[in-house]
Amino acid sequence: MKAIIFSFALASVNATLVGVSNANATKPNIVFTMADDLGWYNVEWHNSDMKTPHTAQLVKEGLELDRHYAFVYCSPSRSSLMTGRVPYHVHQVNRQNCDVGQGAHKDFTFIAQKLKEVGYETAHVGKWHLGMASAQQIPKGRGFDHSLVYFEGAEDHWTQRSCVDPMCLMPVNDSTPLPPRTGFVNLTQSPYDLWRDDAPAADLAGSGYSGYMFNDFAIGVIEAHNVAKPLFLYLAPANSHSPLEAPQRFIELYPDDWYLDRRMYAAMCSFWDEVVGNVTAALRAKSMWESTLFVFSSDNGGPAYWSVDPMWHGGGGGNNWPLKGSKASNWEGGVRVPAFVSGGVLPSAMRGALTEEYIMMADWYATFCELAGCDPADPSAEAAGLPPVDSISVWPLISGVNATSPRTELPLVIDHQGRHGNGSSSVLIQGDYKLLTGLQILSFHQGPDFPNASRYGVITDLKNMQLCAFVGCLYNIRDDPTEQHNIALANLQRAKAMKDRIAELAATKFTVPSDVRTADCERQIIKNGGWYGPWLA
Numbered sequence: 001m002k003a004i005i006f007s008f009a010l011a012s013v014n015a016t017l018v019g020v021s022n023a024n025a026t027k028p029n030i031v032f033t034m035a036d037d038l039g040w041y042n043v044e045w046h047n048s049d050m051k052t053p054h055t056a057q058l059v060k061e062g063l064e065l066d067r068h069y070a071f072v073y074c075s076p077s078r079s080s081l082m083t084g085r086v087p088y089h090v091h092q093v094n095r096q097n098c099d100v101g102q103g104a105h106k107d108f109t110f111i112a113q114k115l116k117e118v119g120y121e122t123a124h125v126g127k128w129h130l131g132m133a134s135a136q137q138i139p140k141g142r143g144f145d146h147s148l149v150y151f152e153g154a155e156d157h158w159t160q161r162s163c164v165d166p167m168c169l170m171p172v173n174d175s176t177p178l179p180p181r182t183g184f185v186n187l188t189q190s191p192y193d194l195w196r197d198d199a200p201a202a203d204l205a206g207s208g209y210s211g212y213m214f215n216d217f218a219i220g221v222i223e224a225h226n227v228a229k230p231l232f233l234y235l236a237p238a239n240s241h242s243p244l245e246a247p248q249r250f251i252e253l254y255p256d257d258w259y260l261d262r263r264m265y266a267a268m269c270s271f272w273d274e275v276v277g278n279v280t281a282a283l284r285a286k287s288m289w290e291s292t293l294f295v296f297s298s299d300n301g302g303p304a305y306w307s308v309d310p311m312w313h314g315g316g317g318g319n320n321w322p323l324k325g326s327k328a329s330n331w332e333g334g335v336r337v338p339a340f341v342s343g344g345v346l347p348s349a350m351r352g353a354l355t356e357e358y359i360m361m362a363d364w365y366a367t368f369c370e371l372a373g374c375d376p377a378d379p380s381a382e383a384a385g386l387p388p389v390d391s392i393s394v395w396p397l398i399s400g401v402n403a404t405s406p407r408t409e410l411p412l413v414i415d416h417q418g419r420h421g422n423g424s425s426s427v428l429i430q431g432d433y434k435l436l437t438g439l440q441i442l443s444f445h446q447g448p449d450f451p452n453a454s455r456y457g458v459i460t461d462l463k464n465m466q467l468c469a470f471v472g473c474l475y476n477i478r479d480d481p482t483e484q485h486n487i488a489l490a491n492l493q494r495a496k497a498m499k500d501r502i503a504e505l506a507a508t509k510f511t512v513p514s515d516v517r518t519a520d521c522e523r524q525i526i527k528n529g530g531w532y533g534p535w536l537a
Contacts, residue, residue, distance in 0.1 A: 027230040028345045029292040036241040039302020039318035042269050043338045051253050051270045054277030062342025064354040070300050070361050072334045074153050075129045077299040079104040084365025084391035088414035091511045097152045098521035101512040103131025107384035111365050113143030115232045118374045123221045125214045126236030134536040148217040150193040157210050157245040162193040183518040192531045200531035211239045215275045222282040237272040259452050265317025290344030298337035303327040305459050321446045324483045329442035330427040350400050357405035366391035387510050415506040426502045435498040437472040471495040
């Protein structure tokens with residue numbers, strides 16, 4: 001493992017980037033790349049079998065974030081990033097496109113809006129999953145000048161048709177029409193889900209692999225950018241999310257005797273890695289890289305679960321070895337994610353280093369505000385009675401000014417009502433200790449060659465569950481990062497104090513209520529010619 005290096009001498013970086021005391025401080029370009037469903041062991045810097053050379057090189061040139069934490073799945077992590085709230089203060093539920101409650105509340109101020117107010121040009125490409133019921137909730141309404149996105153959690157990568165559970169549980173390709181979404185009565189196929197700025201991207205439907213479309217759009221934004229303004233680019237390639245589909249040349253990077261899901265998933269990781277390489281090359285060609293902070297993270301751990309349906313090759317393939325658990329679980333494999341920072345703004349003394357200090361997804365909101373010189377406070381949310389910003393700037397940590405993170409408590413999941421019959425569960429980290437309460441799903445470890453058989457972990461299998469009742473399950477995740485030894489009974493006082501703290505936090509839990517309006521949503525799809533789009537006035 002690389003040494004952890006901290007420097008208190010920052011002569012190599014423009015001092016105005018260390019804080020915001022100078023009102024005329026240079027504002028850096030900010031690029032945040034959100035990988036989708038990326039497993040801990042599915043990156044080259046953790047596993048030499050993987051071929052992700054572009055991000056591996058960025059890690060060598062940057063600072064690896066070894067203890068970066070996200071929510072257990074998609075939308076809450078993305079909402080946390082955009083709003084600066086920890087998940088239980090924004091929402092902890094993946095909702096579908098026809099639900100008014102999808103994503104973050106309309107009165108939260110997104111980071112793109114904050115940065116736009118202080119002179120940034122803003123762009124988003126890839127997966128949105130942050131709400132689309134009204135024009136106010138799509139990227140353009142949330143402060144993005146340019147966007148090419150799909151709204152929901154998954155799409156078929158070749159057809160650009162919406163593809164969510166259970167439709168991603170079947171083998172599909174570019175010639176297989178997807179059935180209509182549940183609840184629709186007038187649609188013969190699943191709606192298209194691809195949107196450019198303020199209209200359907202109808203010219204792109206079925207024209208190829210969507211990852212190439214997102215690649216070209218992001219590079220086009222960079223090439224057209226006026227360098228007199230700083231750029232905020234939110235790049236969210238979704239090519240390691242179900243369904244398992246990739247262009248053939250990426251599949252051929254991996255042995256043909258690998259189990260199908262493992263090979264396809266690995267190919268998809270190599271695809272987004274090439275997109276990152278192309279985007280960073282475009283920034284260098286535009287002479288923007290030296291003034292850029294580049295942040296990379298997954299939205300949750302890798303999917304390491306199977307289905308009761310033997311035909312499913314839609315979601316599995318991820319590997320979180322040696323961590324326990326999977327996407328959708330509260331174990332380290334579900335919430336501790338591959339992450340790093342790179343780019344010319346990162347002080348030279350921090351490059352090639354690794355930090356084991358804690359960072360939560362929400363903390364980038366205040367970090368970016370500090371670098372841009374704007375106040376992270378959210379008066380709009382306050383006026384609506386919504387939870388305040390939880391974000392804590394970690395720029396002093398990643399710049400080397402401080403050796404420790406200001407984030408010492410991580411309320412990762414608080415009173416989460418699971419979708420898989422596991423009731424309420426919570427996860428809290430304080431210092432070296434992690435407490436889990438409730439029934440925990442996907443409670444197994446993967447091996448380095450996982451998956452390598454026709455069947456593996458099923459979300460609802462009792463053998464994959466662990467009950468953390470009474471005082472909960474307590475782990476010292478520094479001494480026991482793979483969560484092998486429950487030490488709750490030997491540390492009852494600590495476990496009880498942490499459980500009491502969870503109850504205190506749960507009293508402030510917030511979520512947007514579900515409000516499914518399939519009929520209104522379907523009418524707008526038909527009006528759009530088969531495309532999802534905002535349907536509320």
